[in-house]
Amino acid sequence: MGVEISAEWAAEARSKIVASNLADSVKIVQEDGANYEGTRESLDAALCIGASWIWGGLAGTLEALSRWTRPHGMVVVGEPFWINEPSKEHLKAAELERSSFGTHAQNVETGTKLGLHLLHALVSSHDEWDRYEGYQWYAMEKYALDNPDDPDIGELLSRMRKFRDIYLTWGRDGLGWAVYLFLKP
Numbered sequence: 001m002g003v004e005i006s007a008e009w010a011a012e013a014r015s016k017i018v019a020s021n022l023a024d025s026v027k028i029v030q031e032d033g034a035n036y037e038g039t040r041e042s043l044d045a046a047l048c049i050g051a052s053w054i055w056g057g058l059a060g061t062l063e064a065l066s067r068w069t070r071p072h073g074m075v076v077v078g079e080p081f082w083i084n085e086p087s088k089e090h091l092k093a094a095e096l097e098r099s100s101f102g103t104h105a106q107n108v109e110t111g112t113k114l115g116l117h118l119l120h121a122l123v124s125s126h127d128e129w130d131r132y133e134g135y136q137w138y139a140m141e142k143y144a145l146d147n148p149d150d151p152d153i154g155e156l157l158s159r160m161r162k163f164r165d166i167y168l169t170w171g172r173d174g175l176g177w178a179v180y181l182f183l184k185p
Contacts, residue, residue: 001027001043003036038068045069049078049179058102058110066114066184075116075182081107083176090170094163104178116182124177132177133167136160 004010010030017026029036033054046065048054055061058079065075081104091098102110108118124132140160144153 001029003029003031003033005030005032040067041070041073043068043070043073045074045076047076049076052077052079057100058107059114062111062114062116062182066116069184071184073184074119075111075184076179077111077182078177078179079107081176081178082174084174086174087170090166090174093166093169094171101175104176107178107180111180111182116184118180119183120181122179122181126172129172129177133164133171137164 002010002013004013007030010028013028017023017028033048033051046069048061048065052058052061055064058077061077061079062075065077069075080101082098082101083104086096086098090096101107104121104123108121111118137160140156144150144157147153150156
């Protein structure tokens with residue numbers, strides 16, 4: 001089951017599910033994840049990869065996912081973490097607070113304080129993080145070339161280039177990414 005706020009993306013996902021003959025196995029709910037109630041302890045696994053802001057951060061996300069996960073089920077979350085203490089310049093430029101993310105150890109501790117057991121953490125390498133960031137830059141530049149009449153191109157390119165420069169200046173060496181696999185006891 002997937003929860004997607006965008007009606008367009010939810011419809012696209014549903015059509016792909018039907019085309020893949022998975023309609024009996026996969027359900028897409030078009031709703032804001034923050035408002036999704038779901039059925040308590042109904043899932044074998046609940047995942048949120050890179051959208052913990054929906055529930056106000058990592059702790060809120062782990063709490064929400066845990067509510068829907070059966071005992072002995074998996075709770076999986078993808079979350080940034082500070083590799084080094086961020087500079088004031090980095091925080092200001094990226095419009096972040098120090099509390100926006102924890103360290104790798106603090107992210108694990110957030111889960112364990114909620115009673116979850118860490119089974120594994122998969123931390124991205126610099127190459128993987130660069131690839132992720134680089135694909136976004138490429139996609140935006142290509143979109144701008146292919147859609148020169150889009151009235152929002154200037155603003156979109158400006159924003160993307162700002163965050164590209166922040167990544168290259170501070171983020172690459174200061175911010176990491178991990179996927180955390182927790183067991184709900």
